[in-house]
Amino acid sequence: MLVIPAIDLYNxxxxxxxxGKKEQVITYGAGIGSVLKKIREFLDAGIPLIHIIDxxxxxxxxxxxxxxxxxxxxxxVSQYVQxxxxxxxxxxxxxxLELGFKRQIxxxxxLKNPESVAKVIENGVEVVxxxxxxxxxTVRTHGWNEGQKFDLASLFNILKNIGIKEIIHTDTDxxxxxxxxxxxxxxxxxxxxxxxxxxxxxxxxIQDIENVKxxxxxxxxxxxxxxxxxxxxxxxxxxEMCGYAC
Numbered sequence: 001m002l003v004i005p006a007i008d009l010y011n012x013x014x015x016x017x018x019x020g021k022k023e024q025v026i027t028y029g030a031g032i033g034s035v036l037k038k039i040r041e042f043l044d045a046g047i048p049l050i051h052i053i054d055x056x057x058x059x060x061x062x063x064x065x066x067x068x069x070x071x072x073x074x075x076x077v078s079q080y081v082q083x084x085x086x087x088x089x090x091x092x093x094x095x096x097l098e099l100g101f102k103r104q105i106x107x108x109x110x111l112k113n114p115e116s117v118a119k120v121i122e123n124g125v126e127v128v129x130x131x132x133x134x135x136x137x138t139v140r141t142h143g144w145n146e147g148q149k150f151d152l153a154s155l156f157n158i159l160k161n162i163g164i165k166e167i168i169h170t171d172t173d174x175x176x177x178x179x180x181x182x183x184x185x186x187x188x189x190x191x192x193x194x195x196x197x198x199x200x201x202x203x204x205x206i207q208d209i210e211n212v213k214x215x216x217x218x219x220x221x222x223x224x225x226x227x228x229x230x231x232x233x234x235x236x237x238x239x240e241m242c243g244y245a246c
């Protein structure tokens with residue numbers, strides 16, 4: 001099972017936002033140096049994949065973090081990153097691919113312009129769809145500021161038709177709260193759809209990771225879990241994550 005540490009970037013800093021709200025931001029590291037140091041720490045420990053989200057681009061449509069991405073590329077570690085946040089055009093996706101970010105997380109472009117996403121995939125990008133839902137099952141987009149109801153069967157058919165094989169399912173109500181992760185809806189998704197699923201949002205302890213592991217043993221398409229604030233606040237150690245992932 002994959003255990004994927006998260007680095008959320010806002011204005012060049014490592015942060016976490018409670019429920020995705022920039023008014024509730026917690027900063028864990030400042031500047032490019034802290035980002036590169038954290039990436040190297042994960043890689044040196046044996047972590048195979050790191051989750052990086054550009055919150056500046058997602059929320060403010062700002063390119064404030066682009067220099068960070070250039071430095072990640074220049075240091076030769078972009079191949080170990082799945083990158084997301086504000087990838088809403090074919091052109092921007094190709095810019096990131098040129099920097100070596102082959103694995104990209106895309107949501108709103110899939111929903112609004114699936115033809116462009118199919119073209120992105122044809123050009124070698126590994127697209128992962130981020131299914132961000134609140135507790136009512138509403139799909140959240142654009143930094144979770146917009147909500148829409150979708151027929152999930154139709155949505156998943158679109159994903160398969162354009163070549164997407166994997167999703168990240170985030171509970172937006174739990175994300176960044178350290179409240180724990182209810183896996184009920186994720187389990188329903190895994191049972192009804194044959195796409196691979198990574199769990200995100202609300203991971204608060206090693207028990208939450210163990211619960212995802214148990215689910216993955218029952219349902220082979222549950223591939224892994226993303227850990228954010230729980231790591232930064234010492235609820236889950238790097239050694240414990242490596243016990244599952246390395």
